[in-house]
Amino acid sequence: MTAALLLLALLGGWEAYADLSGIETFxxxxxxxxxxxxxxxxxxxxxxxxxxxGEIALGMLLAIALGLACAVAMYFSPALRRAxxxxxxxxxxxxxxxxxxxxxxxxxxxxxxKLAIVALVCFFPIVVPTLDALDRVDADLRKLMRTFGAxxxxxxxxxxxxxxxxxxxxxxxxxxAIAAIAATLAELSGSESGLGNLLLKAIPNFETPRAFxxxxxxxxxxxxxxxxxxxxxxxxxxxxxxxxxxxP
Amino acid sequence: MLxxxxxxxxxxxxxxxxxxxxxxxxxxKTFPARRRGAAPVTALDGLSLAVQPGEIVAVVGPSGCGxxxxxxxxxxxxxxxxxxxxxxxxxxxxxxxxxxxWLGAVDNAALALRVAGVRREEARAxxxxxxxxxxxxxxxxxxxxxxxxxxxxxxxxxxxxxxxxTVLCLDEPFAALDALTRQEMQDWLAGALALAPRTVVLVTHxxxxxxxxADRVLVLSPRxxxxxxxxxxxxxxxxxxxxxxxxxxxxRALQELRA
Numbered sequence: 001m002t003a004a005l006l007l008l009a010l011l012g013g014w015e016a017y018a019d020l021s022g023i024e025t026f027x028x029x030x031x032x033x034x035x036x037x038x039x040x041x042x043x044x045x046x047x048x049x050x051x052x053x054g055e056i057a058l059g060m061l062l063a064i065a066l067g068l069a070c071a072v073a074m075y076f077s078p079a080l081r082r083a084x085x086x087x088x089x090x091x092x093x094x095x096x097x098x099x100x101x102x103x104x105x106x107x108x109x110x111x112x113x114k115l116a117i118v119a120l121v122c123f124f125p126i127v128v129p130t131l132d133a134l135d136r137v138d139a140d141l142r143k144l145m146r147t148f149g150a151x152x153x154x155x156x157x158x159x160x161x162x163x164x165x166x167x168x169x170x171x172x173x174x175x176x177a178i179a180a181i182a183a184t185l186a187e188l189s190g191s192e193s194g195l196g197n198l199l200l201k202a203i204p205n206f207e208t209p210r211a212f213x214x215x216x217x218x219x220x221x222x223x224x225x226x227x228x229x230x231x232x233x234x235x236x237x238x239x240x241x242x243x244x245x246x247x248p
Numbered sequence: 249m250l251x252x253x254x255x256x257x258x259x260x261x262x263x264x265x266x267x268x269x270x271x272x273x274x275x276x277k278t279f280p281a282r283r284r285g286a287a288p289v290t291a292l293d294g295l296s297l298a299v300q301p302g303e304i305v306a307v308v309g310p311s312g313c314g315x316x317x318x319x320x321x322x323x324x325x326x327x328x329x330x331x332x333x334x335x336x337x338x339x340x341x342x343x344x345x346x347x348x349x350w351l352g353a354v355d356n357a358a359l360a361l362r363v364a365g366v367r368r369e370e371a372r373a374x375x376x377x378x379x380x381x382x383x384x385x386x387x388x389x390x391x392x393x394x395x396x397x398x399x400x401x402x403x404x405x406x407x408x409x410x411x412x413x414t415v416l417c418l419d420e421p422f423a424a425l426d427a428l429t430r431q432e433m434q435d436w437l438a439g440a441l442a443l444a445p446r447t448v449v450l451v452t453h454x455x456x457x458x459x460x461x462a463d464r465v466l467v468l469s470p471r472x473x474x475x476x477x478x479x480x481x482x483x484x485x486x487x488x489x490x491x492x493x494x495x496x497x498x499x500r501a502l503q504e505l506r507a
Contacts, residue, residue: 138346140342140344140346141346141348143320143325143340144340144342144346145363146325147323147324147325147338147339147340147411147413148339148359148360148363148364148411149337149363149364150363154363158348158359158362158363159348162348162350163350165350237350238391239349239350239391239392239393240349242349242391242393
């Protein structure tokens with residue numbers, strides 16, 4: 001409620017400033033101009049949005065698959081963890097702005113470089129909370145499973161994997177916002193369509209309202225994905241946020 | 249809370265056919281130092297004890313006398329440095345219920361059955377029957393955070409019984425409960441064991457709990473733990489806490505502990 005009021009006040013101030021100060025639309029479009037662009041360009045925006053949304057969704061799926069595999073492998077092999085963790089941290093310091101054009105040069109204007117960039121950026125925030133959740137699994141639970149004669153795989157499937165799920169979802173939520181940025185950035189480095197591609201064309205053509213419209217759609221999509229993940233967390237893992245021993 | 253306190257009826261009978269025995273001879277266990285420079289910890293030194301099939305033996309002792317190590321040896325979670333451990337397969341129930349927070353009561357109780365490869369429906373049916381006997385009807389689908397401490401321990405005990413092990417190792421099973429619930433649960437456990445006899449090694453620092461539940465009480469010395477006294481509790485069940493014989497035995501046990 002308060003957030004909505006604040007947003008309205010900000011939009012009102014922005015609209016008033018853009019209308020009254022005589023600033024050029026291509027420098028700062030008024031919210032009304034952006035709304036108009038959202039409506040007038042809806043077909044163009046939609047067709048580009050589906051491209052970018054696909055890159056974000058597929059890239060995140062790839063990041064989750066790789067991230068889970070990596071976290072589990074590092075959980076089971078301390079040697080692999082010592083070897084791989086520094087490399088993973090190193091991979092996060094690679095300036096994406098420099099790598100993206102290279103990937104485009106190698107793999108062309110298609111989907112592959114976009115997926116690689118999104119996955120590269122989203123991978124690390126998934127590995128870390130997942131591995132932490134696995135590390136936090138109660139050692140006494142593993143002992144209990146041993147007294148039941150459970151195999152290592154049974155213990156993983158029945159105890160460790162479910163216990164790691166909240167970590168996976170936390171990682172996915174962290175990844176959503178940066179996934180949108182990564183996809184746009186990848187498109188800016190070379191693409192034929194997508195919201196980033198639209199930005200690339202709109203700004204030099206002084207079609208700033210259209211560019212703002214594209215950004216709004218991207219933010220809304222990221223927010224919706226985040227909301228979806230938060231909803232899934234509440235529905236699937238109601239136990240994860242319960243303090244223990246508070247029942248009557 | 250505790251709506252009714254009942255003993256189980258639907259426990260698998262085949263288990264009762266032959267109960268296991270436990271025998272520890274001259275067992276010692278030393279743990280390496282946790283930090284560099286610290287001395288290694290000798291948890292047990294020359295400990296011997298024998299538990300007959302179907303007998304309930306309580307082990308009392310001061311904190312850190314190696315009680316938990318003793319149970320881990322019986323459950324084969326640890327191997328002794330010296331001496332021999334001879335025990336039928338044993339199931340462990342700890343002070344913390346160790347229920348899986350994402351599973352309902354039935355699935356938690358059925359965990360050991362599922363590990364043993366019993367099909368889901370069959371395992372659930374067995375677990376649900378036992379939970380009903382334990383006064384948990386209507387809570388079958390409740391997750392652990394929706395249950396009280398006493399209820400959680402009953403689910404944990406159901407899981408332990410359903411593991412099919414004839415030896416139960418109980419590690420201060422009720423220490424985390426409030427005093428009133430603890431007494432109720434002790435009486436409940438006595439009833440449950442009367443109807444589903446098991447060989448039991450009960451480790452506790454609560455002398456009254458030991459006297460009320462056990463056939464025999466062993467007093468352990470401070471670390472390294474060894475048996476300093478053995479008291480036979482020759483009082484028929486059901487037992488009243490106020491029974492003069494129990495009160496006298498409790499005094500004796502406390503004296504032995506202080507010695």
